[in-house]
Amino acid sequence: MPYPVYPLGLDYVAGAIAEDHQVKIVDLNSLGDHKTLGKVIDNYSPDIIGISLRNIDNTDTINPEGFMGDYRQCIKDIRDSSDVPLVLGGSGFTLFPEEIMEALGADYGVLGEGERLALLLHAIEMNEDTSRIPGIMTRGSKENIPEPWDGSFALKRFTDSFGIEFYLKKGGMLNFQTKRGCPFRCIYCTYPHIEGGKLRFVSPKEAALNALRLQEAGAKYLFVTDSVFNSDYSHSIQVAREFINAGISIPWGAFFAPTVPPEEYFPVLADAGLSHVEFGTEALSDRMLKSYGKSFRVNQILAAHNAAVQSGLHVAHYILLGGPGEDEDSLNETLSNIEDLHKAAFFFFAVCASIRILACMISQWKKVKFQSHRAYWNRFFTSLN
Ligand code: B12
Numbered sequence: 001m002p003y004p005v006y007p008l009g010l011d012y013v014a015g016a017i018a019e020d021h022q023v024k025i026v027d028l029n030s031l032g033d034h035k036t037l038g039k040v041i042d043n044y045s046p047d048i049i050g051i052s053l054r055n056i057d058n059t060d061t062i063n064p065e066g067f068m069g070d071y072r073q074c075i076k077d078i079r080d081s082s083d084v085p086l087v088l089g090g091s092g093f094t095l096f097p098e099e100i101m102e103a104l105g106a107d108y109g110v111l112g113e114g115e116r117l118a119l120l121l122h123a124i125e126m127n128e129d130t131s132r133i134p135g136i137m138t139r140g141s142k143e144n145i146p147e148p149w150d151g152s153f154a155l156k157r158f159t160d161s162f163g164i165e166f167y168l169k170k171g172g173m174l175n176f177q178t179k180r181g182c183p184f185r186c187i188y189c190t191y192p193h194i195e196g197g198k199l200r201f202v203s204p205k206e207a208a209l210n211a212l213r214l215q216e217a218g219a220k221y222l223f224v225t226d227s228v229f230n231s232d233y234s235h236s237i238q239v240a241r242e243f244i245n246a247g248i249s250i251p252w253g254a255f256f257a258p259t260v261p262p263e264e265y266f267p268v269l270a271d272a273g274l275s276h277v278e279f280g281t282e283a284l285s286d287r288m289l290k291s292y293g294k295s296f297r298v299n300q301i302l303a304a305h306n307a308a309v310q311s312g313l314h315v316a317h318y319i320l321l322g323g324p325g326e327d328e329d330s331l332n333e334t335l336s337n338i339e340d341l342h343k344a345a346f347f348f349f350a351v352c353a354s355i356r357i358l359a360c361m362i363s364q365w366k367k368v369k370f371q372s373h374r375a376y377w378n379r380f381f382t383s384l385n
Contacts, residue, residue, distance in 0.1 A: 003171045004029045006164065008225060009090060010052050012153060013114035017121060030166035034074040038081035048085050048124070049078060050117065053100065056092040061350055067092075068103060075104045085124070089114045091194045097143045109137035112194060113149035113180070148181060148196030155202075155210055164217055172220030178207040178239050182227035184257065186282070187293040188320065191227040201235050208242035215250050222252035228280065229254035233262055240272035251275035258304035258317075259296050266311035276314040279304065283320065284337035285330040292323055298337055305341050316345040 007027060014023045026040050041049070051074075058065045075086070085107040093100050097109050108130065110116050116135050123130045130136050135146030155176065167174060181199040182191040202210075211222055230236050253276035266274075279301070283289050286297045296304075301317075308315050319338070321331065338346065 003173060004167060005054070006167045006174050007052060007054065008175050008177070009054065009114060011155060013050065013052070013089065013117055015155065016115040016118045016153075020118070021121060027163070027166070028074070030163065034077045037074070037077050041078065041081040046082070046084060048087060048121065049082065050087040050089060051075075051078075051106075052090040052114075053088060053093040054090045056095060059349075068100075071100075071104060075106075087117065087120065089117065091190075094194050095190055097137055101137060101139055105139070107139060111135040111137065111143065112146055112196065113153065115149050115151055115153055116146070145193070148198050148200065150200075153177075153180065153200070153202075154206075164219075168218050168220075172218070173223055174214040174217070174219040174221075175223045175225050176207070176210040176214060177225050178202050178204075178229070179226050179232070179235065183231055184228065184295060185293050186280070187291075188323065195227055199232055199235075201232070204235065204238040204242040207239045208246040208248065211243060211248050211252070212246045215248055219250060222248075222250060224252060224254035226254060228257050230256045230259065230261065230265070233265060237262070237265055237268055240269045240274065243272035244268075248273050253278065253314075255280060256304070256308075257296065258301040260300050260303045261307055266307045266313060270311040270313055274313060276316065277308045279308075279315065279317045281317040281319060283323070283330070283334050284341075285333040288323060288326060288330045288334065291325040292320065302337075302340060305344065309343050314345075315341075315343065316347060317341060318347045318349065320349050322350050 007029070010025050010027075014025055017023060024040075024044050024046070026037065028034055028037075031037070031040075051071075053071060055067055057067060078086070086104075087108040087110060088097075088100060088104065088106045089110040093109060094111050097111055100106075101109050108120060110120065112135055116133065119133050120130055120136050122128075123133060130138060131141060134144065137143065164174060179199055179201045181196050182189075183197055183199055185192065185197075214222055250273060252273050254274070255278050258279045258281050266277075281301055282292050282294065284298050284301060289297055305315060305317075317338075319334065321334070
């Protein structure tokens, strides 16, 4: 919700193994129901089955919903038809790997970037020990967070076997990446854990070519899935310039940090078709911004906001209320400063949804190992079932 997101991660995973293996993608969004999975599995007879777990819950404080029950049922439907090894991966999986491996009874897990599946498959074929491969888990093993993937991550679209029609009919938004990694250290955020902290770039020309392919395939809107599109001003403006050269004419949007952009930044992006900006603002109180580990302050937020609005862009701000140190004063400061952010939409999150992540992320920020909060994660994870 609110619309199905094209499972871009699977294109990368399939692309990374397709040279040496036959691959079939089954998209449960468009299949509609995992009860029919059995038929697909019978027809294809795979030697190994990978499952992408993107979302664990809906992160909705008012109507919280966890997806583990459905995933369990899905695995049961798969197991009814096949007993080949099951490999789990995806951003949701990477957040709770040990718990999910156990809950779903999977054989292997790939943490973070799925290109590593190629290494796992090779090791299985060669009867080699898989436990030494960074980022690969087996049942009962401990999470081993890998360094970011340093190989290539070229996008090979699997549209022939997969199909984008479902997404074109349901709103027409398609997606692509221009970089991986997040260099920021906001205390509540999972992105550096999932993608690593080091930025790795797709060349601006290739990024524009990917966008062009989606436009030619009928996309009505594009979302750049980078953790923070403007985390590198120079690369992201070059991407926009290549969009202009490539003739991208459909609108697109992305996540941004409200930092002060170079003067020409938003005008160039607007010329390249950028139509909406989602700022990860979180607070308009300098004290709370510091507490969240943000690299910017209220003045910068106002400058970034005004620059985007003046370029004719639609602007949204995410706001996180009630983080560590929040009190009536900081809350009032945020709410009163929000009045200065004209022509914007706001998404408010109360930390009762995010606080579960906070305890863990604060520790990660202080370079304490993620695992030390296993008990905490475990309690939260159990509450999702
Ligand atoms: C961009 C984004 C969005 C955009 C998506 C726009 C679009 N059209 O694509 C928008 C804003 C719409 C969005 C919405 C939501 N999102 Co979001 N989103 C992201 C973000 C930043 C990037 C996702 C992405 O596409 N990455 C690029 C692709 C290529 O990477 P990938 O899918 O992770 O795949 C790689 C690996 O995971 C792995 N892999 C993937 N599948 C498989 C399978 C196997 C077998 C293997 C081995 C490996 C593997 O290999 C791939 C290549 O390396 C992530 C955070 C992050 N940095 O990862 C959150 C994230 C995925 N979102 C999240 C959430 C919660 C949501 C929402 C529920 C939020 C809400 N309350 O509305 C909605 C759900 C939308 C939906 N219908 O699913 C959570 C999911 C975890 C959770 N708690 O459930 C994440 C992880 C952020 C977080 N809070 O931690 N999101």
